[in-house]
Amino acid sequence: xxxxxxxxxxxxxxxxxxxxxxxxxxxxxxxxxxxxxxxxxxxxxxxxxxxxxxxxxxxxxxxxxxxxxxxxxxxxxxxxxxxxxxxxxxxxxxxxxxxxxxxxxxxxxxxxxxxxxxxxxxxxxxxxxxxxxxxxxxxxxxxxxxxx
Amino acid sequence: xxxxxxxxxxxxxxxxxxxxxxxxxxxxxxxxxxxxxxxxxxxxxxxxxxxxxxxxxxxxxxxxxxxxxxxxxxxxxxxxxxxxxxxxxxxxxxxxxxxxx
Numbered sequence: 001x002x003x004x005x006x007x008x009x010x011x012x013x014x015x016x017x018x019x020x021x022x023x024x025x026x027x028x029x030x031x032x033x034x035x036x037x038x039x040x041x042x043x044x045x046x047x048x049x050x051x052x053x054x055x056x057x058x059x060x061x062x063x064x065x066x067x068x069x070x071x072x073x074x075x076x077x078x079x080x081x082x083x084x085x086x087x088x089x090x091x092x093x094x095x096x097x098x099x100x101x102x103x104x105x106x107x108x109x110x111x112x113x114x115x116x117x118x119x120x121x122x123x124x125x126x127x128x129x130x131x132x133x134x135x136x137x138x139x140x141x142x143x144x145x146x147x148x
Numbered sequence: 149x150x151x152x153x154x155x156x157x158x159x160x161x162x163x164x165x166x167x168x169x170x171x172x173x174x175x176x177x178x179x180x181x182x183x184x185x186x187x188x189x190x191x192x193x194x195x196x197x198x199x200x201x202x203x204x205x206x207x208x209x210x211x212x213x214x215x216x217x218x219x220x221x222x223x224x225x226x227x228x229x230x231x232x233x234x235x236x237x238x239x240x241x242x243x244x245x246x247x248x249x
Contacts, residue, residue, distance in 0.1 A: 004177075004227055004228075004231075007227070008177075008231075008242050010231075010236050010237075011231060011234055011236065011237070011238055011239055011242060012175075012237070012239050012240075012242045013237045013238075013240055014237065015240075016237075016240045016241060017166075017240075017241055017242075018241075018242045018243075018244065019163070019166050019241065019242070019244070021184070021243070021244065021245055021246055022244070023246070073166060075162055075165065075166075077158040077159060077161070077162045078158055079153065079158060080153075080154060080155075080156065080158075081151060081154075082151070082152040082153075083151055084150065092151055140162075140246075142162045142163070142166060143166075144166040144167065
């Protein structure tokens with residue numbers, strides 16, 4: 001990650017900027033929304049994702065300390081993903097988790113955790129009325145960095 | 149199957165709060181299927197968007213509107229290889245699009 005940031009420092013013009021967008025290293029709440037009613041399902045906590053985001057934070061801290069970039073502005077926002085069904089949510093998570101298999105990282109724990117969350121959502125969705133949506137809420141950090 | 153991500157446009161607002169894309173040459177790293185690219189591409193002078201996934205780049209190219217054909221280029225490439233072949237000081241804005249990991 002730090003090497004990639006060094007390369008970005010080379011590629012960006014001295015007058016240019018780097019914008020980094022990545023989720024914060026914390027579990028993402030899953031909710032069922034039915035009109036105004038919000039029912040919590042649980043927190044999606046994929047260890048590899050949190051670990052990656054933690055490493056991203058550390059890499060940014062390192063390049064700031066080394067004087068390659070300085071933060072000009074930063075903020076946070078909520079990114080919500082809406083699913084009409086548990087099947088949609090399962091398929092989306094599967095694609096994301098499969099990426100770790102390609103990266104040769106262990107995925108068993110992530111698969112079982114995601115499946116437990118999906119099963120819980122399925123149980124709650126069975127008693128829900130039509131028009132119900134499943135939502136995963138991610139907290140995202142965005143920063144604007146200037147090369148030094 | 150329609151999965152909607154950020155229909156509230158929170159990410160768009162955050163992105164435009166960070167930069168003015170007008171007339172800028174942008175490199176987007178980890179563009180995936182172009183979800184973030186579409187947020188700012190109309191404003192930029194030229195966009196080079198890269199991702200190592202051939203499947204996602206194919207989706208991005210498929211969704212590329214005619215009006216953006218001349219100034220958005222999707223490349224199926226790793227950042228490492230892309231950087232090795234790129235000149236220094238080539239971009240006004242570099243975006244790490246959910247990809248610094």
